Each structure stands twice: as C-alpha cells, then as structure tokens.
Amino acid sequence: MERIDVKPANGKLGVLCVGLGAVTSTFMVGTLMARKGLAQPIGSLSQLAKIRVGKGSHKEYKKIKDVVSLASLDDIVFGAWDIFEDNAYESALHAEVLKFKDIEPVKDELMAIKPMKAVFDHNYVKKLSGTNVKEGKNRWDLMEQVRADIRNFKAENGCDRIVVIWAASTEIYVPMADEHKSLASLEKAMKEDNRAVISPSMCYAYAAIAEGCPFIMGAPNLCVDIPAMWEFSKKNNVPIAGKDFKTGQTMMKTVLAPALKTRMLGLRGWFSTNILGNRDGEVLDDPDNFKTKEVSKLSVIETILDGEEYPELYKDIYHKVRINYYPPRNDDKEGWDNLDIFGWMGYPMQIKVDFLCKDSILAAPLLLDLVLFSDLAKRAGMSGIQTWLSFYLKSPMHDFEHKPIHDLSEQFAMLKNKLRELGGYEADQEID
Numbered sequence: 001m002e003r004i005d006v007k008p009a010n011g012k013l014g015v016l017c018v019g020l021g022a023v024t025s026t027f028m029v030g031t032l033m034a035r036k037g038l039a040q041p042i043g044s045l046s047q048l049a050k051i052r053v054g055k056g057s058h059k060e061y062k063k064i065k066d067v068v069s070l071a072s073l074d075d076i077v078f079g080a081w082d083i084f085e086d087n088a089y090e091s092a093l094h095a096e097v098l099k100f101k102d103i104e105p106v107k108d109e110l111m112a113i114k115p116m117k118a119v120f121d122h123n124y125v126k127k128l129s130g131t132n133v134k135e136g137k138n139r140w141d142l143m144e145q146v147r148a149d150i151r152n153f154k155a156e157n158g159c160d161r162i163v164v165i166w167a168a169s170t171e172i173y174v175p176m177a178d179e180h181k182s183l184a185s186l187e188k189a190m191k192e193d194n195r196a197v198i199s200p201s202m203c204y205a206y207a208a209i210a211e212g213c214p215f216i217m218g219a220p221n222l223c224v225d226i227p228a229m230w231e232f233s234k235k236n237n238v239p240i241a242g243k244d245f246k247t248g249q250t251m252m253k254t255v256l257a258p259a260l261k262t263r264m265l266g267l268r269g270w271f272s273t274n275i276l277g278n279r280d281g282e283v284l285d286d287p288d289n290f291k292t293k294e295v296s297k298l299s300v301i302e303t304i305l306d307g308e309e310y311p312e313l314y315k316d317i318y319h320k321v322r323i324n325y326y327p328p329r330n331d332d333k334e335g336w337d338n339l340d341i342f343g344w345m346g347y348p349m350q351i352k353v354d355f356l357c358k359d360s361i362l363a364a365p366l367l368l369d370l371v372l373f374s375d376l377a378k379r380a381g382m383s384g385i386q387t388w389l390s391f392y393l394k395s396p397m398h399d400f401e402h403k404p405i406h407d408l409s410e411q412f413a414m415l416k417n418k419l420r421e422l423g424g425y426e427a428d429q430e431i432d
C-alpha cells in the first residue's frame, strides 16, 4: 500500500469564520477555553474519539489525533467577518448561549477578535441590516477585497495556513443557473455584477479557493455546491465541504430512518417541526430564506428510504418540515418529530421525538472538526468535494454521478476509513 504523503501541521492555523453570531462565538469560546484546560471539547471527534486501526491481532484503538497529524488547538488563530461590529466577546454575550462564567476567562482573547467588513446584500437576508459592510463596484471587486483580507490576516498573524468556514446567516434560495456551470461563466457573472445569481457567500468561497484555503459551507446556501466551484477547487488544489451543519433534528433523522430500513418497517409520514428564537430563527422566518433550509432538510429521507427500491414500504412518504420563530426560547431549539410507521400486515404505529437541544452547543464541535479535517485534507494534497466529511452535513455535496450518503453510520465508516488511509493504515470493512 502506498502511503499518502501528509505534510506536518507545523505553524499557526488561521480559522476565518464568515459570520460572528451564536454558532461562531460558541465555537471560539469553547476552543479557547479547551486549550486553557477550562472546558471539555464534548462532541468533537478530533479531540476525543478513538478509532480502530489495523486488523485481527494487530488492531489497536487510537485517538484520531494520534492516527493523523492535526493542528493543535494552541496553534489556532481566529478571525471573522460580520455585518455587525460586535467583537467576539460582545457577540458571545449577545447570543446568550454560554454563561458569563464560561466566557470571562477568555475575555481578552475574544475582545481582540474584531470582525472585518462583510460582503453583504440585503436582498439575500432581508431580516438583517448592518453597517460593517464592504463597498465595491461589483461582485468581482468585493471578492478581491475578501482575498486581500485573507492575505493580510495571514501576514499579520504569522499564519502558516488558513481555513475559511461559513457560519453566517442562511441566504435566500438560489436555484442552479447556467452561470454556475463553468468557472468561466461564473467569473463572467461576477465581473458583470449579476447579483441575481452571484450571492455574497460565493464571493467568500471564490476568494478562499483563489487564496488556496479550504472552504466549508455550514449553511444550506448553494454557494460552493456548483460545478464552477468544483472545477475551481480542483484547479487550485483546494478541499471544499458542505452544506449545512447536521446538528439536531436531521442528525436524529439519519439515525432513525436507517433503523426503519434495516428492520424493513414502513413509513407513511414524517412531520418535523421546530421552535427557535435566536437570530438564525428570525432570518429563517422569511419564506425565501426558509426555502433554502427546507430543501436541505427534506433531502435526507428520500435518499435513505427509497420508494422506488421498496415501493411497499416507502412510496409517497408525506414529509413535512417546519421552523417557527419563537423568541422566548432563544438558542434553545425544540424539535418535535412525529413518524407514522407501519409493521407486520400494514398495522400502524407512531414514534415521537422531542429534542430539547441547544443549537450552537451542537454545532460548535462540528466546526472544530470540519476545520481541522479540512486543513488535514489540504496538507494531504486532496482537492474538490470532501465526501468523507458528509458525517457533519445535512446536504452532503456530491457531483452529478454520485448519490449523497446520508446514513450517519455509513458516513462514520467513510470518515474513519479516510482517517485510516491518511494515517498510513488500510481502509477496511471490519465492524468495530
């Protein structure tokens, strides 16, 4: 077996977050607290999980960070863009996710993280207005400004490498257009300032790829999930991943749906509803922004429970997803699921799930893993869509020839196998 050459994780890793809201500030506080030994990075595989390497009498269980070379938390330097001027400390207080006592020990580091001016278009997020926004003559010019930000951040902070991750608001639904189908047509549309097809998030993604930095899309925005960006990321040898962090309700769906299929139990309907009161909930209260999220959340069940393959079990499933903005709950999202299933001779049964979660608490460890694994992929010379990171995503990106993998256990197997390969071990089909 030929060993993949992975460059060591030497030097500082700049983590540039688009959006400095609830998720990003929770991610930053937790990372800074963990590196001081004041909090545990619960939920992060890169920090906690062990995987099996080797087989039979040679098998061993090792921490992922002892299998592959990952950037140390001590080497992370944070930066961000946002349309509001609040620094990371102010943003964490505003989000009200974490208690004061869990923020205060890293106050100075957080106060130093001041957001750079954002690329923003009110038409893409109608519920928000901010002043910390770039001006430019067209989308191409704005993209060039983001490139300059990345270069300056890297130089000023002495970073060896940079990863860019989107944890900003969900943009309105943008269908795939001809302009998205090749790099040349995308660049032309950016230079012509075709604002209907080039979203602000595309300016960040293009800039990151142009600077050779991995880019991760944590919202369901079309953004980097277009042939033009796949082409660009291959051309520039940059890993890309997306879309939409798989945190609460959808994570449960991708566990429950495979369970039904494994037992050959039928499904008539799946109704999912959420109440959420943070800024994300407010943005998603706009039907155009919700549509982007809805498409992402709906895609999961159809691929796992295939009505064509098993018409007697999964034909015409009624699947509905709702998100209701409900301020009293803030970041404490409550997600209800009702499943109408059927068993032997078609007899009906029901399953109810009530997940009282904390949205940003679930999302933060995903950001850490996605950032560290994307940096690893870059050092291993990998480029284009990183399907092995599907584990973390609601709408895993895939080209037109492949189907996405949604089943959480299959995604976990893909993730472990890629880590084994990158660590110099063989990928395998053994059961752990």
Ligand SMILES: NC(=O)c1ccc[n+]([C@@H]2O[C@H](COP(=O)([O-])OP(=O)(O)OC[C@H]3O[C@@H](n4cnc5c(N)ncnc54)[C@H](O)[C@@H]3O)[C@@H](O)[C@H]2O)c1
Residues within 6 Å of the ligand: 018, 019, 020, 021, 022, 023, 024, 081, 082, 083, 084, 118, 119, 120, 121, 125, 128, 130, 167, 168, 169, 170, 200, 201, 218, 219, 220, 244, 245, 246, 247, 248, 278, 279, 280, 359, 360, 362, 363
């Ligand atoms: N928390 C979860 O479980 C979860 C799961 C999946 C996806 N997400 C997505 O993650 C994103 C962040 O969620 P959140 O709860 O932190 O939301 P938030 O509203 O608290 O933060 C988003 C921030 O992005 C900023 N922003 C908006 N447009 C911007 C732009 N063009 N450039 C720079 N900044 C911009 C906003 O000003 C805001 O501060 C949302 O898109 C959300 O849908 C969250």
